[in-house]
Amino acid sequence: xxxxxxxxxxxxxxxxxxxxxxxxxxxxxxxxxxxxxxxxxxxxxxxxxxxxxxxxxxxxxxxxxxxxxxxxxxxxxxxxxxxxxxxxxxxxxxxxxxxxxxxxxxxxxxxxxxxxxxxxxxxxxxxxxxxxxxxxxxxxxxxxxxxxxxxxxxxxxxxxxxxxxxxxxxxxxxxxxxxxxxxxxxxxxxxxxxxxxxxxxxxxxxxxxxxxxxxxxxxxxxxxxxxxxxxxxxxxxxxxxxxxxxxxxxxxxxxxxxxxxxxxxxxxxxxxxxxxxxxxxxxxxxxxxxxxxxxxxxxxxxxxxxxxxxxxxxxxxxxxxxxxxxxxxxxxxxxxxxxxxxxxxxxxxxxxxxxxxxxxxxxxxxxxxxxxxxxxxxxxxxxxxxxxxxx
Numbered sequence: 001x002x003x004x005x006x007x008x009x010x011x012x013x014x015x016x017x018x019x020x021x022x023x024x025x026x027x028x029x030x031x032x033x034x035x036x037x038x039x040x041x042x043x044x045x046x047x048x049x050x051x052x053x054x055x056x057x058x059x060x061x062x063x064x065x066x067x068x069x070x071x072x073x074x075x076x077x078x079x080x081x082x083x084x085x086x087x088x089x090x091x092x093x094x095x096x097x098x099x100x101x102x103x104x105x106x107x108x109x110x111x112x113x114x115x116x117x118x119x120x121x122x123x124x125x126x127x128x129x130x131x132x133x134x135x136x137x138x139x140x141x142x143x144x145x146x147x148x149x150x151x152x153x154x155x156x157x158x159x160x161x162x163x164x165x166x167x168x169x170x171x172x173x174x175x176x177x178x179x180x181x182x183x184x185x186x187x188x189x190x191x192x193x194x195x196x197x198x199x200x201x202x203x204x205x206x207x208x209x210x211x212x213x214x215x216x217x218x219x220x221x222x223x224x225x226x227x228x229x230x231x232x233x234x235x236x237x238x239x240x241x242x243x244x245x246x247x248x249x250x251x252x253x254x255x256x257x258x259x260x261x262x263x264x265x266x267x268x269x270x271x272x273x274x275x276x277x278x279x280x281x282x283x284x285x286x287x288x289x290x291x292x293x294x295x296x297x298x299x300x301x302x303x304x305x306x307x308x309x310x311x312x313x314x315x316x317x318x319x320x321x322x323x324x325x326x327x328x329x330x331x332x333x334x335x336x337x338x339x340x341x342x343x344x345x346x347x348x349x350x351x352x353x354x355x356x357x358x359x360x361x362x363x364x365x366x367x368x369x370x371x372x373x374x375x376x377x378x379x380x381x382x383x384x385x386x387x388x389x390x391x
Contacts, residue, residue, distance in 0.1 A: 093106050096212040097144055114174065
């Protein structure tokens with residue numbers, strides 16, 4: 001795999017050195033940048049590299065577990081991600097319950113990821129809310145107690161693309177973040193290697209307005225389980241920069257700012273009348289600012305390699321090198337096996353559940369120098385990484 005090969009072994013060695021330098025460089029650069037102050041006026045110790053240096057590069061991150069094969073954000077999905085060899089498991093898009101517990105769901109609206117619609121006792125909970133400016137109809141976690149949510153079971157979110165996953169509909173309940181932290185310790189002992197997780201704070205501005213602030217709850221649980229330190233195997237992420245800044249004052253974990261499409265605005269910016277867009281955040285100036293309180297960025301893959309009008313890939317942007325220059329790791333999202341999720345030139349046929357040439361797509365993104373990638377199919381990612389490093 002890969003072009004311009006003169007000597008496979010020499011090139012593989014060079015790639016390892018290059019990619020490893022990106023990780024180590026991220027550590028060194030952050031040290032000299034101003035960090036957000038804590039409540040007591042002190043600044044957290046430099047996060048240079050931290051335990052992140054122990055992760056393979058490119059890091060394969062199991063997106064919501066092994067969501068290509070099991071309903072997302074279930075212990076069935078998380079377990080399988082580890083079985084397949086994922087380096088890190090994105091165990092937890094964190095949203096709160098009515099009684100203040102954090103649970104793992106892709107969104108607070110759970111009509112598409114649970115069997116709540118089949119529960120007549122909850123029919124009256126269906127409602128329409130404005131979620132980050134968008135009217136959204138369904139059932140919301142903040143309207144349920146944890147005990148009530150535990151009566152529900154997870155279902156496949158995209159059955160048209162993953163009909164085989166519907167086999168597992170109704171098998172697993174909704175995990176809490178506290179259960180995930182216990183699971184992490186149990187799996188670390190059972191597997192004889194440190195298990196890493198990568199939770200996300202979801203819609204933090206929305207929930208703070210409801211009196212259900214996420215960051216304090218996350219920090220409290222991390223402290224309870226001794227996972228709030230500089231070398232803790234828990235990477236925290238959010239699409240809202242102010243959520244990451246708030247976490248920066250509360251914990252010492254590695255922090256990552258997620259970035260959506262270039263013309264979008266983080267909702268905390270919208271709420272604060274900040275006119276900046278993601279396009280502003282990915283400029284050298286914007287990246288330097290992010291490096292003052294975070295260790296990485298998680299851009300959509302289109303920010304790394306844009307698509308042309310016909311859906312094929314254009315030339316890569318300078319985002320990866322610009323981010324590395326200021327010491328930020330780059331973990332883009334999301335690579336999936338199915339045709340509809342792939343760039344046009346990597347699709348095979350038009351079946352919505354058919355697999356395309358995802359190995360070729362992985363290689364294209366790896367060649368940009370990214371430090372890792374979120375994928376619904378960890379086994380595919382690991383195979384692609386082995387090909388890339390050996391190519």
